[in-house]
Amino acid sequence: MxxxxxxxxxxxxxxxxxxxxxxxxxxxxxxxCTGVSPPGQPVHLNCRSPEKETFTCxxxxxxxxxxxxxxxxxxxxENSDETFECPxxxxxxxxxxxxxxxxxxxxxxxxxxxVASNSLGRxxxxxxxxxxxxxVYPNAPENLTASVVFLSSEESPYLLMTWEPPHGLDxxxxxxxxxxxxxxxxxxxxxxxxxxxxxxxxxxxxxxxPEALFMVQVQCKIDHGLxxxxxxxxxxxxxNYTRPDKSDWIVVGVFLSFIVLVGTFIxxxxxxxxxxxxxxxxxxxxxxNIVVCxxxxxxxxxxxxxxxxxxxxxxxPVPKIRGFDVQLLKSGRPEDILSAVFQQGFPPTVSCKDQSxxxxxxxxxxxxxxxxxxxxxxxxxxxxxxxxILHLSEEANWEVDGEQNLERCEDQDYxxxxxxxxxxxNTSMFNPPSFYADLQSIQNFSDQQQIDASENxxxxxxxxxxxxxxxxxxxxxxxxxxxTAVNMFCTSTAVGYVDISNVTEEELxxxxxxxxxxxxxxxxxxxxxxxxxxQPKSPPFGEKENLEEFTSQRSCYLDKTGPTPGEVNTxxxxxxxxxxMPM
Amino acid sequence: MRPVWFAILAIxxxxxxxxxxxxxxxxxxxxxxxxxxxxxxLDRVIQQSARVQGIxxxxxxxxxxxxxxSRNQIRRQKCHTYNILTPDGKENAQRLAREELTEVIxxxxxxxxxxLSQLHHRMxxxxxxxxxxxKQNDFNPLSSNRALEMSDMVQELRNGxxxxxxxxxxxxxxxxxxxxxxxxxxxxxxxxxxSKRSEFNVMxxxxxxxxxRRDSNKVQSYLRILKCTILTEQNC
Numbered sequence: 001m002x003x004x005x006x007x008x009x010x011x012x013x014x015x016x017x018x019x020x021x022x023x024x025x026x027x028x029x030x031x032x033c034t035g036v037s038p039p040g041q042p043v044h045l046n047c048r049s050p051e052k053e054t055f056t057c058x059x060x061x062x063x064x065x066x067x068x069x070x071x072x073x074x075x076x077x078e079n080s081d082e083t084f085e086c087p088x089x090x091x092x093x094x095x096x097x098x099x100x101x102x103x104x105x106x107x108x109x110x111x112x113x114x115v116a117s118n119s120l121g122r123x124x125x126x127x128x129x130x131x132x133x134x135x136v137y138p139n140a141p142e143n144l145t146a147s148v149v150f151l152s153s154e155e156s157p158y159l160l161m162t163w164e165p166p167h168g169l170d171x172x173x174x175x176x177x178x179x180x181x182x183x184x185x186x187x188x189x190x191x192x193x194x195x196x197x198x199x200x201x202x203x204x205x206x207x208x209x210p211e212a213l214f215m216v217q218v219q220c221k222i223d224h225g226l227x228x229x230x231x232x233x234x235x236x237x238x239x240n241y242t243r244p245d246k247s248d249w250i251v252v253g254v255f256l257s258f259i260v261l262v263g264t265f266i267x268x269x270x271x272x273x274x275x276x277x278x279x280x281x282x283x284x285x286x287x288x289n290i291v292v293c294x295x296x297x298x299x300x301x302x303x304x305x306x307x308x309x310x311x312x313x314x315x316x317p318v319p320k321i322r323g324f325d326v327q328l329l330k331s332g333r334p335e336d337i338l339s340a341v342f343q344q345g346f347p348p349t350v351s352c353k354d355q356s357x358x359x360x361x362x363x364x365x366x367x368x369x370x371x372x373x374x375x376x377x378x379x380x381x382x383x384x385x386x387x388x389i390l391h392l393s394e395e396a397n398w399e400v401d402g403e404q405n406l407e408r409c410e411d412q413d414y415x416x417x418x419x420x421x422x423x424x425x426n427t428s429m430f431n432p433p434s435f436y437a438d439l440q441s442i443q444n445f446s447d448q449q450q451i452d453a454s455e456n457x458x459x460x461x462x463x464x465x466x467x468x469x470x471x472x473x474x475x476x477x478x479x480x481x482x483x484t485a486v487n488m489f490c491t492s493t494a495v496g497y498v499d500i501s502n503v504t505e506e507e508l509x510x511x512x513x514x515x516x517x518x519x520x521x522x523x524x525x526x527x528x529x530x531x532x533x534x535q536p537k538s539p540p541f542g543e544k545e546n547l548e549e550f551t552s553q554r555s556c557y558l559d560k561t562g563p564t565p566g567e568v569n570t571x572x573x574x575x576x577x578x579x580x581m582p583m
Numbered sequence: 584m585r586p587v588w589f590a591i592l593a594i595x596x597x598x599x600x601x602x603x604x605x606x607x608x609x610x611x612x613x614x615x616x617x618x619x620x621x622x623x624x625l626d627r628v629i630q631q632s633a634r635v636q637g638i639x640x641x642x643x644x645x646x647x648x649x650x651x652x653s654r655n656q657i658r659r660q661k662c663h664t665y666n667i668l669t670p671d672g673k674e675n676a677q678r679l680a681r682e683e684l685t686e687v688i689x690x691x692x693x694x695x696x697x698x699l700s701q702l703h704h705r706m707x708x709x710x711x712x713x714x715x716x717x718k719q720n721d722f723n724p725l726s727s728n729r730a731l732e733m734s735d736m737v738q739e740l741r742n743g744x745x746x747x748x749x750x751x752x753x754x755x756x757x758x759x760x761x762x763x764x765x766x767x768x769x770x771x772x773x774x775x776x777x778s779k780r781s782e783f784n785v786m787x788x789x790x791x792x793x794x795x796r797r798d799s800n801k802v803q804s805y806l807r808i809l810k811c812t813i814l815t816e817q818n819c
Contacts, residue, residue: 175804
């Protein structure tokens with residue numbers, strides 16, 4: 001039985017099964033399948049216009065069904081029911097239809113259908129709607145040339161590429177404006193570099209490496225259509241030439257100099273800033289070679305900069321002893337030594353509050369708002385930044401002398417019995433933390449609150465506090481908050497109050513400031529306030545004697561003047577920097 | 584330091600327009616630009632139309648993404664500008680006199696002023712409704728902004744072409760037979776057919792965008808041909 005295979009394709013599966021099952025029964029002498037069928041459906045219908053004046057449609061035929069099949073293209077134009085047939089089946093090759101200029105209408109929708117027909121039937125393809133403006137797909141640009149050009153003035157050549165628009169494009173009348181795109185690659189590289197050339201038909205590439213082989217291609221696009229195919233590859237070889245290396249080194253040099261400039265700028269700015277600080281506000285000591293400027297509450301601390309600075313410009317430690325004339329000492333004469341050490345003008349007896357170099361210690365607002373009572377004027381100890389002061393290193397020896405003064409002052413009503421400290425030695429060393437804790441309790445206190453004496457009996461009746469700091473230079477800096485002493489014991493105030501002249505806001509006139517000299521600085525917003533004791537013979541900081549003298553001076557002074565609560569001790573002006581507020 | 588920077592920037596930016604065109608920028612409100620040469624005017628107008636076409640392409644493709652044209656029926660109603668006779672090929676366009684070509688361009692641009700602003704309002708309204716009802720809004724919320732942008736750009740393009748026409752009349756390039764197309768009755772015929780449409784829905788938006796895309800392409804092609812017929816071939 002002759003069973004052509006082509007039957008299986010054209011018949012449905014049902015028919016196949018039917019035939020298979022009935023095959024024994026259908027032993028007919030004549031074949032069932034003639035091997036022909038109506039044609040299959042043409043597919044892949046697409047149209048392209050290369051220059052927006054003509055267009056071509058192509059399709060893929062389906063099966064021909066074994067018979068000669070004819071293909072016809074029918075189309076309708078927009079808003080018209082009239083059906084036309086393709087004007088030209090030949091020009092564009094097999095299975096194509098070419099619409100020439102007379103049959104091409106832009107901005108008109110074409111509805112195109114292919115009909116395949118043979119003697120057994122016809123099959124229609126799916127319709128395609130097309131507007132010529134959407135199917136503009138140009139051919140690749142032509143006549144691409146790439147050449148290496150040497151200019152006589154420069155030694156470095158450049159690659160010049162030129163091309164022409166694809167054949168048939170009407171550029172001159174402005175109907176079409178193609179834009180171009182190049183891609184260039186060296187033969188040894190893997191990736192293309194793309195360059196957009198715009199509307200120009202030439203392009204240059206500079207800074208060519210010597211002995212390189214370049215491959216170039218170009219493509220074009222019309223308006224918002226599709227990019228064309230890439231043109232055929234063009235090669236260009238760059239000969240060996242000595243490339244001037246100056247340009248590279250120039251770039252490197254500029255970059256390096258820029259970095260150097262930035263670095264010096266940073267360092268100089270930092271340095272200048274602190275010099276500025278030094279001259280105007282703060283006397284700098286350099287215990288740790290950390291340059292920190294504190295103005296009020298602003299700290300220009302920059303450990304980062306300082307670390308850079310230390311790396312680049314390690315500071316030379318210089319012992320700086322104030323009141324010490326190094327030059328005199330260097331001269332080597334014995335008489336100069338004494339004069340070098342004990343200078344007449346040191347410590348400077350500046351008490352005028354107009355000195356601009358003093359640090360303005362301003363009270364916190366809250367403390368100022370607490371209006372004191374009439375009798376006991378208390379102030380928040382945070383005025384003096386106790387907290388930060390005591391946050392010193394372990395090198396500091398703390399001393400609290402609370403008793404000495406008590407005995408000196410005669411006017412007081414205060415009986416120290418209940419509050420006598422267990423240890424009157426001034427060598428009682430308090431660990432800074434505990435002392436700190438004590439003072440913090442003090443700090444938190446307000447008007448009539450008594451100091452909590454539970455932890456430290458001495459702290460209860462602090463009249464003054466002398467803090468002696470043994471710094472590295474073996475100099476002792478002292479800090480006397482003796483204003484408290486002045487007011488406390490020579491006024492008939494109650495026991496245990498730390499009476500500090502309070503500064504209220506209305507009294508804080510423009511020209512009235514508390515001045516304290518800062519003896520040193522520490523990290524984190526730390527100020528070491530210093531009271532200078534001006535002694536005519538300034539023995540180097542002997543504590544007790546000075547103190548006694550001082551306090552006796554104080555008390556005696558006070559006796560004479562009979563201070564009212566809160567009255568300023570004007571004697572202080574002569575002796576130290578502290579200029580308290582008149583109440 | 585900052586005032587110094589501001590001063591430098593101010594100097595730079597004040598110099599840039601002086602250097603760029605060597606000509607002051609023309610005001611758009613009624614002032615005739617006599618200082619710009621015609622070629623520059625035409626270039627600017629062509630650039631503007633290219634931008635307009637770019638935006639219309641983007642909007643249309645966005646719509647097609649969200650609402651794919653899976654329908655089989657032949658595309659919708661006619662564009663409302665169908666009654667404006669336009670040349671549909673290169674030769675036809677070249678055969679037209681310059682005055683007629685300019686007139687066609689102006690009529691096309693004038694016919695789209697109203698519809699574009701209505702399109703923007705409709706799209707903005709739909710966006711708001713979508714937000715209120717909290718339904719999944721597939722629209723890019725920037726689409727309505729882009730429609731507004733398109734509407735503004737078309738208005739500017741129209742002004743620009745009017746300037747070009749005036750300049751051409753001034754130079755004697757074209758005769759003074761151009762009717763005043765800015766008068767409302769000249770546009771009645773085209774816009775009335777538009778306003779007769781009763782409802783707007785998504786499909787109409789898509790049709791509208793398709794029609795506009797086509798018309799903007801026409802305008803661009805006509806402008807290019809106009810430029811090359813007026814100017815010498817070297818400038819084209």
